[in-house]
Amino acid sequence: MGKIYEIIKKGEIGTGLLIEHDGFVSKDCGNNKTLFESYKKLNEGIGDGDDFHCPYPFIVDAIFQKADTENANGRIYPRHILEREIEKFQTKIREKSALGETNHPESSTVDISRMSLNIVELHWEKNTVVGKLEIITTPGFRKYGIASSEGDWAANLILEGYKLGVSSRGLGSVTQRNGVLYVGDDFELVTWDLVSDPSTSQAFLFPNGEIPQQFIESIDNSQKNSYLFDKLGKFNNWLNG
Secondary structure, three states: OOOEOOEOOOOOOEEEEEEEEEEEEOOOOHHHHHHHHHHHHHOOOOOOOOOOOOOOOEEEEEEEEEOOOOOOOOEEOOHHHHHHHHHHHHHHHHOOOOEEEEOOOOEOOOOHHHEEEEEEEEEEEOOEEEEEEEEOOOHHHHHHOOOOOHHHHHHHHHHOOOOEEEEEEEEEEEEEEOOEEEEOOOOEEEEEEEEOOOOOOOOOOOHHHOOOOOHHHHOOHHHHHHHHHHHHHHHHHHHHO
C-alpha cells in the first residue's frame, strides 16, 4: 500500500494529496449515447436464461480536467504544469497501466482490488484535457449482467443512465498569489478515479468529438437550472418510454 498523504482541502494551502472533481461521464452525449443505444437494442426482449449483451471493450468519452481555470476547489492548474504531466502520463497509456479506482484513497498508488478503469487516450482541446477511458468489466458481467467488481458496478450505473464523476488525483503544493490559489511546479499526476459526485458543472462530455463548448462557463444560474431540468426531463422520458 502506498504512503498515506494529507488531503489539501478546498481553499487551503500546503503540500499533500490534491483531488479535483473536474469531469464526469454520462450516457447522454457523443459516442456514449451511441454505445448506450446499441446496448439497449441488443438487450431488447431479453428473458431469463438469455445471454446479457454488454459493450466490450466498454470505452466512454470524458472531459478530464481544465488548465488556467479556477476549479471547484478554488485552485488553478497552470497549463504548462498539466501539459508536462499529461505528456508523462502517455507512457502509462501506452503500457496499458493508466489505471484508476472507484472513489479516492488517501494514497499515491492504485489499489488493484478497487480498480475500475484504464485511461486509453488523452489530448488537449484548447485548455481542456479530453479523452477516453475504458471501464474494466468481468466476464460474468459481460455475459450474464452479474456485477462482481468495482468496474462492473460503474458500467451498470452508466448503462442505467447515472452520471459518474471523473476526478483527478495527484501530489503537490498549493500556494496563494494575490488572493488566488495556484498548484505548484512540484505537482505529480497520479491518475483519474471514478466518483459519485461530479461537482464541477463546467466539465461535460463533448458531442461527437467536437471541441467542448464554453457556454456552460458563462450561463447564469437560471439558464443552468433550465439546462439541468431539460436533461432530467429527457431522462424521465427514457425511464418511462
